[in-house]
Amino acid sequence: MRQTVVEKIISNHSERAVATGEIAIVTVDGAMATDATAPFAIQAFEKMGGERVWDPQRVSLVIDHASPAPNERVANLHSMMRAFSKRTGCRLYDVGEGICHQLMVEDGRVRPGDIFVGADSHTPTYGALNALAVGVGSTDLAAVMLTGKIWLKVPETIQIELVGEFSKGVTAKDLILFLVGQLGLSGATYKVVELTGPALHNLSLASRMTLANMTAEMGAKSGLVDPTDLDLPHPFEPTCPDEGARYSQRHSFDVSLLEPQVAVPHSPDKVKRVSEVAGQKVDQAFIGSCTNARLEDLQMAARVLQGKRIDPRVRLIVAPASKRVFESALKDGTAAILSESGATFITSGCGPCVGTHQGVPGDGEVIISSTNRNFRGRMGNRKASIYLASPAVVAASALQGEITDPVQLLSGEELEWELR
Amino acid sequence: MGTAVSTYIGTAHVFGDNVDTDRIIPGKYTKTLDLANLATHVLEDVDPTFSSRVQPGDIVVAGNNFGAGSSREQAPLALQAAGVAVVVANFFARIFYRNAINIGLPVVEVGRHEIQTGHEVEVDLSDGWVKDRRTGQRYKATQMPEVMVDILNAGGLVNYLREHGNYG
Numbered sequence: 001m002r003q004t005v006v007e008k009i010i011s012n013h014s015e016r017a018v019a020t021g022e023i024a025i026v027t028v029d030g031a032m033a034t035d036a037t038a039p040f041a042i043q044a045f046e047k048m049g050g051e052r053v054w055d056p057q058r059v060s061l062v063i064d065h066a067s068p069a070p071n072e073r074v075a076n077l078h079s080m081m082r083a084f085s086k087r088t089g090c091r092l093y094d095v096g097e098g099i100c101h102q103l104m105v106e107d108g109r110v111r112p113g114d115i116f117v118g119a120d121s122h123t124p125t126y127g128a129l130n131a132l133a134v135g136v137g138s139t140d141l142a143a144v145m146l147t148g149k150i151w152l153k154v155p156e157t158i159q160i161e162l163v164g165e166f167s168k169g170v171t172a173k174d175l176i177l178f179l180v181g182q183l184g185l186s187g188a189t190y191k192v193v194e195l196t197g198p199a200l201h202n203l204s205l206a207s208r209m210t211l212a213n214m215t216a217e218m219g220a221k222s223g224l225v226d227p228t229d230l231d232l233p234h235p236f237e238p239t240c241p242d243e244g245a246r247y248s249q250r251h252s253f254d255v256s257l258l259e260p261q262v263a264v265p266h267s268p269d270k271v272k273r274v275s276e277v278a279g280q281k282v283d284q285a286f287i288g289s290c291t292n293a294r295l296e297d298l299q300m301a302a303r304v305l306q307g308k309r310i311d312p313r314v315r316l317i318v319a320p321a322s323k324r325v326f327e328s329a330l331k332d333g334t335a336a337i338l339s340e341s342g343a344t345f346i347t348s349g350c351g352p353c354v355g356t357h358q359g360v361p362g363d364g365e366v367i368i369s370s371t372n373r374n375f376r377g378r379m380g381n382r383k384a385s386i387y388l389a390s391p392a393v394v395a396a397s398a399l400q401g402e403i404t405d406p407v408q409l410l411s412g413e414e415l416e417w418e419l420r
Numbered sequence: 421m422g423t424a425v426s427t428y429i430g431t432a433h434v435f436g437d438n439v440d441t442d443r444i445i446p447g448k449y450t451k452t453l454d455l456a457n458l459a460t461h462v463l464e465d466v467d468p469t470f471s472s473r474v475q476p477g478d479i480v481v482a483g484n485n486f487g488a489g490s491s492r493e494q495a496p497l498a499l500q501a502a503g504v505a506v507v508v509a510n511f512f513a514r515i516f517y518r519n520a521i522n523i524g525l526p527v528v529e530v531g532r533h534e535i536q537t538g539h540e541v542e543v544d545l546s547d548g549w550v551k552d553r554r555t556g557q558r559y560k561a562t563q564m565p566e567v568m569v570d571i572l573n574a575g576g577l578v579n580y581l582r583e584h585g586n587y588g
Contacts (some may be wrong), residue, residue, distance in 0.1 A: 023565050023566070023567055025587045025588050035493060036450055036451065037450065037491060037492065037493065038446075039451075039492055040452055040453065040494070040497075043453060044577075044578050047578045048581045048582055049581075049582055065447075065451070073451065073452060074451045077452075077453070079450055119489050119490060119491055121490050121491040121515060123491075135491045135492060135515055135521075136515060136518060137491050137492070137493035137518065137519035137522065138493040138514055138519075139493060139519065139522035139523060139576070140518060140519070140522055140577065141580060142577075142578075143522075143577055143587075146581060147581070147586050147587060149586070149587050150587075151567050151587055155563060161521070184513070185438055185488055186484060186485035186488065186513070187483060188513060189485065189511065189513060190514050216512050219485065219488060219514065221512055221514055267438065327567055336477045354447040355442075355446060355448050356445040356447060356448055356451065356492075357460050359447075373439045373440075373442070373489060373490075375442040375443065375489060376442070376465060377442055377443065377446050377465045378442050378445065378447070380446070380447070380448050382446075382465045393454075
């Protein structure tokens, strides 16, 4: 049988080889829940009669969605997570350690070839590692904590081949925004999106994570990025598709045609070229989230902002993807450049992106953000408008007070992002 | 155990395409275990009067991709706590679909339909159809995987695992 990557990974975790369309009960290598999903998961686990977690070494709980606690209600949910972790031995990542998806990768909680189940819709991020990572809700996660298993339907795969070289100032975020625009919000519902081709071989792990992350915005069950030349601190055996594996769709795209992209209100699939929306005034700019808050993202923004001051009418908020990312940005001077340009650093976490705290916009305000969703009300105010873009576009827009193409702003040399 | 109910009759509340989970229950309300509080904010950004108008047993009917976006189980929980008995849609976003079944909220995919708000709708889960009782139009439902039928019949994944102890 000629298999796709997802067929291979699911077969490896199942009692028998399975093909697309079949239901498989698989063993899980790792599981994670956040403060948005863990409280209901813990409650469901207890209702199931759960006392011991199937393998505490493989379960992570992360406090990142409303962190530090903005009120007593959330503080008590955090206490509930800490108590559960103490009782069961699950690994708890507490306030400030980072965003769940960054931590799982950074801390080696997920490895190539794994099946990982996360109670967060951006779990597909670990497809960058050649792992099958699937987002679920609280009760499914509770069942994984109890049994170490989950049922999955083996999904069809959409393959997108990417050729050519990125132009200066164009990033992985621009590519994935473009692809979300092409496939649409439900273009990959129930399916896996496999991103492959020579254009991706030079990309850093961080950029690959940005790509896999936003396959969620196509409705995908998971995203998988071609592991060719993937640079990891440990050796791994890549899982690649067989020649002649069956795909439900195949697309090809030359990335050299791409310019910076922006998703306009109020859906991540409403994607335009930055030149079409340039000049739109902004009130707040945000660099953060599991999509774009890693060191290369902060460095990219620093290239744009070095030695300059942002527009005084704009608030620029930065939430690094993890404490480790923040410390790297402190050591290499990136954090100082951003701070001196007028940026404000907040605790590493998801707050502004999910509208819990630390950056809720006012009525009628316009936000440019390096995050993944711009649904109405997403950042906590339905009367605000959110534009999504790369950290470079966000930084350039903060500088000018209006949506700005960084390519127009900077010379070629400054646009040499270090994407490796 | 198993739920005996497989037929529902209720008033339809019709919504469009791509009603995402941020619209079903905004993120700012999700950090809670209080279901009644979730119910008071359900769908408020789409229709601020919905939570006060919805009656126990009513049926939410939507277009494409209902429940897109976040994995928050608070979305189907909010609908269920507000009294919604069944959700019918052209198709659902994947995680919402699983979550709804896992908490014992029936969800039915029927493809394109012409059901209007206020129409009385009948849903037969075991035979797999949805009927608009105002127009008489009947829609065939998509077949659900057997494991999901078992979970729904148990009243959700909590009860399923209490009964079976494990999958399979």
